[in-house]
Amino acid sequence: MQEKKINILFIDDEENNLISFRAVFRLKYEVLTAINAADALHILETQPVEIIVTDQRMPNMTGSEFLEIVLEKYPDPMRILLTGYSDISAVIEAVNKGKVFHYLTKPWNEEELDNTIKKAFDKYQEDQNVKEMNDKLAVSNGQLEFLLRQKLLS
Secondary structure, eight states: OOOOOOEEEEEOSOHHHHHHHHHHHTTTSEEEEESSHHHHHHHHHHSOOSEEEEESOOSSSOHHHHHHHHHHHOOSSEEEEEESSOOHHHHHHHHHHHOOSEEEESSOOHHHHHHHHHHHHHHHHHHHHHHHHHHHHHHHHHHHHHHHHHHHHO
């Protein structure tokens, strides 16, 4: 039985980067691409995504601004920021506002990016397991409270 591929959304305003990312990672991952933040948000509305990789410098909205919006509406996907510029203020903004899992520079190194994606997915799964356990705990607590009320009333 084949494992489900990780869904990755890659956002970059340069078509060549979208093509390169898809060519490199399409066999390992389910790759979704968007040329701008609006297209990426539409994809997030319609498809499940575990990992988001976005460029920082894009027209109309920076990667960190995009990730800040994503965090409010879709807090679960892990977020990776790419930039061709060593702009420390962008990194600080992304970490503080976009809750970025990892920051990488462009041009990206295939092995480094792949390892980062794997680590991000491990963290994603860990977070999902914690959420699931918390949900089960909440149900159990509710059942115990109900039983306690029943016992107190009888």
